[in-house]
Amino acid sequence: MLNIGIIGAGRIGKVHAESITYHVKEAGVLAIADPFMNAETEKWAKDLGIKKVSKDYRSILQDPEIQAVLICSSTNTHADIAIEAIKAGKHVFCEKPISQDLAKIKEVMEALKGTGLKFQVGFNRRFDHNFEAVREAVKTGKIGDVHVVKITSRDPDAPSLDYVKVSGGIFLDMTIHDFDMTRYLSGSDVEEVYVNGACLVNPAIAECGDIDTAIITMKLANGALAVIDNSRKAAYGYDQRAEVFGSKGQVAVTNDAPSTAVISTENGVTGEKPLYFFLERYMASFSKEVSLFAQAVINNTPVPVDINDGLQPVLIAKAAAKSMKEGRPVKLSEIEF
Numbered sequence: 001m002l003n004i005g006i007i008g009a010g011r012i013g014k015v016h017a018e019s020i021t022y023h024v025k026e027a028g029v030l031a032i033a034d035p036f037m038n039a040e041t042e043k044w045a046k047d048l049g050i051k052k053v054s055k056d057y058r059s060i061l062q063d064p065e066i067q068a069v070l071i072c073s074s075t076n077t078h079a080d081i082a083i084e085a086i087k088a089g090k091h092v093f094c095e096k097p098i099s100q101d102l103a104k105i106k107e108v109m110e111a112l113k114g115t116g117l118k119f120q121v122g123f124n125r126r127f128d129h130n131f132e133a134v135r136e137a138v139k140t141g142k143i144g145d146v147h148v149v150k151i152t153s154r155d156p157d158a159p160s161l162d163y164v165k166v167s168g169g170i171f172l173d174m175t176i177h178d179f180d181m182t183r184y185l186s187g188s189d190v191e192e193v194y195v196n197g198a199c200l201v202n203p204a205i206a207e208c209g210d211i212d213t214a215i216i217t218m219k220l221a222n223g224a225l226a227v228i229d230n231s232r233k234a235a236y237g238y239d240q241r242a243e244v245f246g247s248k249g250q251v252a253v254t255n256d257a258p259s260t261a262v263i264s265t266e267n268g269v270t271g272e273k274p275l276y277f278f279l280e281r282y283m284a285s286f287s288k289e290v291s292l293f294a295q296a297v298i299n300n301t302p303v304p305v306d307i308n309d310g311l312q313p314v315l316i317a318k319a320a321a322k323s324m325k326e327g328r329p330v331k332l333s334e335i336e337f
């Protein structure tokens, strides 16, 4: 059983704490730390059976009973905490993105080199049952050589402007998952990105220097083409679909809904809207990714999403931002790393 310390008790820190406690048999949460720990969160943690609650993540790094940490704090803290954790000899599971700053990712890679410690990045969508099935069809050659990857990724509602201002922009905040999906589903790296973007949901997002709607096309290293279609607001809910088309056929998945009930009357045929957002749609994937991380630590086997898998979507996001700014296709090789 792997003893885990969770750093950051915000939205995703709580999701992981609960999913590990209830669904991950290989690991337990021994400690949780957050500088803004309040009485309510402390009670929630104690009720969950977490023995050590603190305001200082260093208490976790210094704890000899803890073998691995989950970094669930705000993005701008990930890299520095990861480096400290590695130096303290802890295996690391780091929420996405490792950093918005490529130089910081490089520092984490340097710190990790030669330590033998595991480092996994929280690209949880890889463990969604639908996308796993798409990957499996591609990997086993059922659709032949990959020619086209199509990803639809639309949120149910735009975030607050305060969030948009510090998010790092749509590509680093939202599309980063879709960039990872492109690599995962195709089994190939991305070589070139071209973006058409617009602000159609909320004009105030443009005033923050961001966009809320994007069509992103990519050329992949294996010769295939990919397209991502993003919106910050889909009126019918969280729209998360993917299709891979190849020389022998295609594989596609649609949205998950609370039920598959379809009501047919003289007025028409209706079904349920998609599950509302990522907490509903991807809940099972959060426990699966941590379960596989724990197995990798316990059995000393490779993690399923390694540090290069954490780096690549950030490089693609940087290329996408450059393409948006300069109105031209941008090769990943143009991004300095």
Ligand SMILES: NC(=O)c1ccc[n+]([C@@H]2O[C@H](COP(=O)([O-])OP(=O)(O)OC[C@H]3O[C@@H](n4cnc5c(N)ncnc54)[C@H](O)[C@@H]3O)[C@@H](O)[C@H]2O)c1
Residues within 6 Å of the ligand: 007, 008, 009, 010, 011, 012, 013, 033, 034, 035, 036, 057, 072, 073, 074, 075, 077, 095, 096, 097, 122, 123, 124, 278
């Ligand atoms: N994989 C996913 O689908 C997914 C979903 C949501 C968030 N995330 C990522 O998780 C991270 C956190 O997002 P969130 O939505 O939970 O944000 P949040 O603001 O709800 O929580 C972040 C928490 O980190 C705490 N924190 C800040 N500095 C800290 C430090 N030095 N030590 C310990 N705790 C610290 C804050 O007090 C806050 O409670 C972000 O990097 C985000 O990109 C990933």
